[in-house]
Amino acid sequence: MAINNPTNAPAVSAARWNPKASPRCLGSIESAISASRGDVRIARGLALRSLRLGLSGIADVVEFHRANEGGIQLVDVRGLWRPFPVEYKRGRPKRDRCDEVQVCAQAICLEEMLGVDIPEGALFYGATHHRFDVSFDAALRGETEHAALRLHELIRSGKTPSAVREPKCDRCSLMDICMPEVAAKSHSAKSYLDSAIKKSLSDAPQKPGGP
Ligand code: SF4
Numbered sequence: 001m002a003i004n005n006p007t008n009a010p011a012v013s014a015a016r017w018n019p020k021a022s023p024r025c026l027g028s029i030e031s032a033i034s035a036s037r038g039d040v041r042i043a044r045g046l047a048l049r050s051l052r053l054g055l056s057g058i059a060d061v062v063e064f065h066r067a068n069e070g071g072i073q074l075v076d077v078r079g080l081w082r083p084f085p086v087e088y089k090r091g092r093p094k095r096d097r098c099d100e101v102q103v104c105a106q107a108i109c110l111e112e113m114l115g116v117d118i119p120e121g122a123l124f125y126g127a128t129h130h131r132f133d134v135s136f137d138a139a140l141r142g143e144t145e146h147a148a149l150r151l152h153e154l155i156r157s158g159k160t161p162s163a164v165r166e167p168k169c170d171r172c173s174l175m176d177i178c179m180p181e182v183a184a185k186s187h188s189a190k191s192y193l194d195s196a197i198k199k200s201l202s203d204a205p206q207k208p209g210g211p
Contacts, residue, residue, distance in 0.1 A: 028046060028047055029043055029046065029062075029072075029114075030075070032044060032045055032046040032047075032062070033064070033074075039065065039066035040063050040064065040065055040066075041063070041064040041074060041077075041081060042061060042062075042063055042064075043059075043061070043062045043063075043064065044060070044061055045058055045059070045060075046058065046059045046062050048106055048109035048110060048113065049109055049112075049113065050105070050108055050109040050112045050113075050148075051112065052108075052112060053105070053108060053109075053144075053145065053148040054148065054152055055105055055108075055109060055148055056109075057105075057106075057109075059085055059087075059106050059110075060086065060087055060088045061085070061086040061087075061088065062083050062084065062085050062086070062106075062110065063083075063084040063085075063086055064081035064082065064083055064084070065081065065082050065084050066079050066080070066081060066082075067079075067080045067081060067082040068080070070082055070116055070117055071083075071116060072114055072116060082116065082118065083107075083110045083114060083116065083118050084118070084120060084121055084122070085103050085106040085107050085110060085118070085121040085122075086103075086121060086122045086123075086124060086131075087099060087102055087103040087106065087121070087122075087123050087124070088124045088126065089123065089124065089125050089126065090125075090126045090127065090173065091125060091126070091127050091171040091173075092125055092127045092128055092171060093123070093125055093128070093130075093132070094168055094171065095167075095168065096168065097140070097143065099123050100123070100134050100140055101140070101143055101144045101147050103121045103122070103123055103134055104121070104134070104136050104140050104141060104143075104144040105144050105147075105148065106121065107121050107136050108141070108144060108145075118136060119135065119136055120133055120134065120135055120136065121133075121134050121136065122134060162183055163178050163179070163180035163183040164180065165180040165181055165183075166180075
Protein backbone atom coordinates (compact mmCIF):
# COMPACT_ATOMS: atom_id res chain seq x y z
CA MET A 1 0.00 0.00 0.00
CA ALA A 2 1.51 3.34 -1.01
CA ILE A 3 1.42 5.80 1.84
CA ASN A 4 1.80 9.47 1.08
CA ASN A 5 3.60 11.10 3.99
CA PRO A 6 4.90 14.48 2.86
CA THR A 7 7.88 15.67 4.88
CA ASN A 8 6.13 18.91 5.85
CA ALA A 9 3.12 17.03 7.21
CA PRO A 10 3.74 15.48 10.61
CA ALA A 11 2.78 11.85 10.99
CA VAL A 12 0.17 12.37 13.64
CA SER A 13 -2.59 10.53 15.34
CA ALA A 14 -3.22 6.86 14.97
CA ALA A 15 -6.40 4.95 15.57
CA ARG A 16 -6.69 3.45 19.04
CA TRP A 17 -9.91 1.52 19.39
CA ASN A 18 -13.57 1.22 18.76
CA PRO A 19 -15.54 -1.63 20.34
CA LYS A 20 -16.86 -2.77 16.96
CA ALA A 21 -13.73 -2.18 14.88
CA SER A 22 -11.18 -4.87 14.09
CA PRO A 23 -7.67 -4.17 15.46
CA ARG A 24 -6.22 -4.88 12.02
CA CYS A 25 -8.41 -2.18 10.44
CA LEU A 26 -7.40 0.33 13.10
CA GLY A 27 -3.75 -0.54 12.53
CA SER A 28 -4.08 0.22 8.82
CA ILE A 29 -5.53 3.65 9.67
CA GLU A 30 -2.59 4.25 11.97
CA SER A 31 -0.25 3.72 9.02
CA ALA A 32 -2.29 5.78 6.57
CA ILE A 33 -2.89 8.97 8.58
CA SER A 34 -0.25 11.38 7.35
CA ALA A 35 -1.44 14.93 7.97
CA SER A 36 -3.68 17.09 10.13
CA ARG A 37 -5.56 20.33 9.48
CA GLY A 38 -7.37 21.79 12.47
CA ASP A 39 -10.09 19.37 13.47
CA VAL A 40 -9.41 17.10 10.51
CA ARG A 41 -6.95 14.20 10.32
CA ILE A 42 -6.10 12.95 6.83
CA ALA A 43 -5.38 9.37 5.76
CA ARG A 44 -4.16 8.65 2.23
CA GLY A 45 -4.08 5.37 0.33
CA LEU A 46 -6.15 3.54 2.93
CA ALA A 47 -6.98 -0.08 2.05
CA LEU A 48 -10.74 -0.72 2.30
CA ARG A 49 -12.91 -3.79 2.16
CA SER A 50 -16.47 -4.91 2.67
CA LEU A 51 -17.05 -8.61 3.26
CA ARG A 52 -20.79 -8.06 2.87
CA LEU A 53 -20.56 -6.44 -0.55
CA GLY A 54 -17.46 -8.40 -1.61
CA LEU A 55 -15.55 -5.23 -2.48
CA SER A 56 -12.01 -4.06 -1.79
CA GLY A 57 -9.86 -1.17 -2.96
CA ILE A 58 -7.74 1.79 -1.99
CA ALA A 59 -9.30 5.11 -0.92
CA ASP A 60 -7.64 8.28 -2.25
CA VAL A 61 -8.28 10.19 0.97
CA VAL A 62 -10.24 9.50 4.12
CA GLU A 63 -10.59 12.49 6.40
CA PHE A 64 -11.39 12.01 10.08
CA HIS A 65 -13.55 14.89 11.36
CA ARG A 66 -13.80 15.65 15.06
CA ALA A 67 -17.29 14.62 16.19
CA ASN A 68 -19.33 14.79 19.37
CA GLU A 69 -20.52 11.24 18.87
CA GLY A 70 -20.32 8.37 16.40
CA GLY A 71 -16.61 8.32 15.64
CA ILE A 72 -13.49 6.35 16.50
CA GLN A 73 -10.74 7.29 18.92
CA LEU A 74 -7.32 8.28 17.63
CA VAL A 75 -4.04 7.94 19.49
CA ASP A 76 -2.60 11.08 21.12
CA VAL A 77 -5.65 13.21 20.44
CA ARG A 78 -8.82 13.48 22.47
CA GLY A 79 -12.38 13.03 21.32
CA LEU A 80 -14.10 11.09 18.58
CA TRP A 81 -13.30 11.28 14.88
CA ARG A 82 -15.82 10.43 12.18
CA PRO A 83 -14.51 9.01 8.87
CA PHE A 84 -15.32 11.14 5.80
CA PRO A 85 -14.19 9.57 2.48
CA VAL A 86 -13.09 11.96 -0.28
CA GLU A 87 -12.71 10.68 -3.84
CA TYR A 88 -10.50 12.70 -6.20
CA LYS A 89 -11.31 12.81 -9.92
CA ARG A 90 -9.16 14.43 -12.57
CA GLY A 91 -12.08 15.45 -14.78
CA ARG A 92 -15.47 17.10 -14.31
CA PRO A 93 -18.68 15.99 -12.64
CA LYS A 94 -20.49 13.34 -14.69
CA ARG A 95 -24.12 13.19 -15.74
CA ASP A 96 -24.68 9.85 -14.04
CA ARG A 97 -24.07 8.96 -10.40
CA CYS A 98 -21.15 6.56 -10.82
CA ASP A 99 -18.77 8.77 -8.81
CA GLU A 100 -21.30 9.09 -5.99
CA VAL A 101 -21.71 5.30 -6.01
CA GLN A 102 -17.93 4.86 -5.79
CA VAL A 103 -17.52 7.12 -2.76
CA CYS A 104 -20.62 5.56 -1.15
CA ALA A 105 -19.01 2.10 -1.57
CA GLN A 106 -15.97 3.46 0.29
CA ALA A 107 -18.23 4.66 3.11
CA ILE A 108 -19.94 1.26 3.34
CA CYS A 109 -16.50 -0.42 3.56
CA LEU A 110 -15.40 1.97 6.31
CA GLU A 111 -18.64 1.49 8.24
CA GLU A 112 -18.11 -2.26 8.20
CA MET A 113 -14.40 -2.00 9.11
CA LEU A 114 -14.79 0.55 11.88
CA GLY A 115 -18.31 -0.02 13.22
CA VAL A 116 -19.41 3.60 12.82
CA ASP A 117 -22.10 5.35 10.77
CA ILE A 118 -20.82 7.56 7.96
CA PRO A 119 -23.56 9.90 6.68
CA GLU A 120 -21.44 12.00 4.30
CA GLY A 121 -18.34 12.14 2.13
CA ALA A 122 -17.17 14.28 -0.77
CA LEU A 123 -16.06 14.31 -4.41
CA PHE A 124 -13.31 16.60 -5.68
CA TYR A 125 -12.95 17.34 -9.41
CA GLY A 126 -9.55 18.48 -10.62
CA ALA A 127 -10.81 20.10 -13.85
CA THR A 128 -13.13 22.47 -11.99
CA HIS A 129 -11.37 22.52 -8.61
CA HIS A 130 -14.73 21.98 -6.95
CA ARG A 131 -15.50 19.81 -4.00
CA PHE A 132 -19.05 18.55 -3.47
CA ASP A 133 -20.42 16.93 -0.34
CA VAL A 134 -22.24 13.66 -0.98
CA SER A 135 -25.01 12.46 1.35
CA PHE A 136 -25.10 8.69 1.71
CA ASP A 137 -28.88 8.46 1.78
CA ALA A 138 -30.97 5.31 1.39
CA ALA A 139 -31.34 5.76 -2.39
CA LEU A 140 -27.58 6.07 -2.99
CA ARG A 141 -26.84 3.14 -0.68
CA GLY A 142 -29.41 1.03 -2.56
CA GLU A 143 -27.85 2.00 -5.90
CA THR A 144 -24.40 1.10 -4.57
CA GLU A 145 -25.50 -2.30 -3.26
CA HIS A 146 -27.25 -3.02 -6.56
CA ALA A 147 -24.04 -2.14 -8.46
CA ALA A 148 -22.03 -4.53 -6.25
CA LEU A 149 -24.56 -7.33 -6.83
CA ARG A 150 -24.52 -6.70 -10.58
CA LEU A 151 -20.69 -6.77 -10.56
CA HIS A 152 -20.68 -10.20 -8.90
CA GLU A 153 -23.31 -11.50 -11.33
CA LEU A 154 -21.09 -10.43 -14.23
CA ILE A 155 -18.03 -12.08 -12.67
CA ARG A 156 -19.99 -15.31 -12.10
CA SER A 157 -21.26 -15.29 -15.67
CA GLY A 158 -17.66 -15.13 -16.96
CA LYS A 159 -18.75 -12.68 -19.68
CA THR A 160 -17.35 -9.20 -20.18
CA PRO A 161 -20.19 -6.87 -21.20
CA SER A 162 -19.64 -5.11 -24.51
CA ALA A 163 -18.46 -1.54 -24.22
CA VAL A 164 -20.97 1.00 -25.49
CA ARG A 165 -19.57 4.29 -26.78
CA GLU A 166 -21.25 7.16 -24.95
CA PRO A 167 -20.42 10.84 -24.37
CA LYS A 168 -19.18 9.96 -20.87
CA CYS A 169 -16.39 7.85 -22.46
CA ASP A 170 -14.54 11.10 -23.33
CA ARG A 171 -14.00 11.74 -19.62
CA CYS A 172 -13.35 8.14 -18.60
CA SER A 173 -9.90 7.22 -17.26
CA LEU A 174 -10.30 3.70 -18.74
CA MET A 175 -10.78 4.96 -22.31
CA ASP A 176 -7.34 3.78 -23.52
CA ILE A 177 -7.88 0.29 -22.13
CA CYS A 178 -11.57 -0.08 -22.92
CA MET A 179 -11.46 1.32 -26.50
CA PRO A 180 -15.26 1.40 -26.97
CA GLU A 181 -14.98 2.28 -30.70
CA VAL A 182 -13.01 -0.90 -31.36
CA ALA A 183 -15.54 -2.92 -29.36
CA ALA A 184 -18.37 -1.41 -31.42
CA LYS A 185 -16.58 -2.25 -34.69
CA SER A 186 -15.80 -5.80 -33.64
CA HIS A 187 -19.45 -6.19 -32.66
CA SER A 188 -20.45 -4.96 -36.14
CA ALA A 189 -17.98 -7.36 -37.77
CA LYS A 190 -19.44 -10.25 -35.77
CA SER A 191 -22.98 -9.26 -36.77
CA TYR A 192 -21.87 -9.07 -40.41
CA LEU A 193 -20.24 -12.52 -40.28
CA ASP A 194 -23.25 -14.04 -38.51
CA SER A 195 -25.68 -12.71 -41.11
CA ALA A 196 -23.36 -13.71 -43.99
CA ILE A 197 -23.14 -17.28 -42.69
CA LYS A 198 -26.93 -17.45 -42.23
CA LYS A 199 -27.47 -16.13 -45.76
CA SER A 200 -25.02 -18.59 -47.34
CA LEU A 201 -26.72 -21.48 -45.51
CA SER A 202 -30.18 -20.41 -46.65
CA ASP A 203 -28.92 -19.92 -50.26
CA ALA A 204 -27.24 -23.35 -50.36
CA PRO A 205 -29.05 -25.91 -52.57
CA GLN A 206 -31.07 -28.44 -50.53
CA LYS A 207 -30.09 -32.13 -50.82
CA PRO A 208 -32.83 -34.36 -52.16
CA GLY A 209 -34.66 -35.89 -49.21
CA GLY A 210 -32.94 -33.46 -46.85
CA PRO A 211 -34.76 -31.35 -44.27
S1 SF4 B 1 -14.56 4.14 -21.98
FE1 SF4 B 1 -15.38 2.07 -21.54
S2 SF4 B 1 -15.40 1.94 -19.30
FE2 SF4 B 1 -15.20 4.12 -19.82
S3 SF4 B 1 -17.33 4.89 -19.85
FE3 SF4 B 1 -16.81 4.29 -21.95
S4 SF4 B 1 -17.56 2.17 -22.13
FE4 SF4 B 1 -17.44 2.64 -19.92
